[in-house]
């Protein structure tokens with residue numbers, strides 16, 4: 001666990017110990033698996049799409065505190081959002097954890113996602129934080145292949 005600042009670390013630990021929406025979603029319309037071979041994090045996301053909106057979302061899996069907390073907070077954040085809103089959150093979150101400038105002032109409010117801002121100082125942890133988000137993208141595309149954080153481009157972004 002990197003030495004993130006106090007309050008943020010508390011939120012991450014809370015979500016990693018008591019992950020929200022940690023269950024199978026029996027009537028899921030989409031699902032996807034993600035794997036981060038660098039850390040061994042695994043996540044499986046279940047989504048129910050109603051029209052263009054994510055009406056319910058849950059996850060299962062095992063990984064480090066950051067990957068579990070990220071998946072937990074992701075489910076809380078994107079539930080009820082449209083695909084476009086989820087995409088915008090992905091972009092803003094990705095910029096945050098890779099230390100990039102946020103995409104203009106059009107980006108959605110980060111809310112609790114801000115607790116991951118310190119991750120940008122720990123490039124090796126970026127993939128732990130983004131795993132669930134890459135998996136979400138795959139689930140929204142209806143992808144059935146396991147998403148790997150390898151080749152996701154995060155390493156290049158984090159090294160800049």
Ligand code: ZN
Nearest residue numbers: 039041064128
């Ligand atoms: Zn990890």
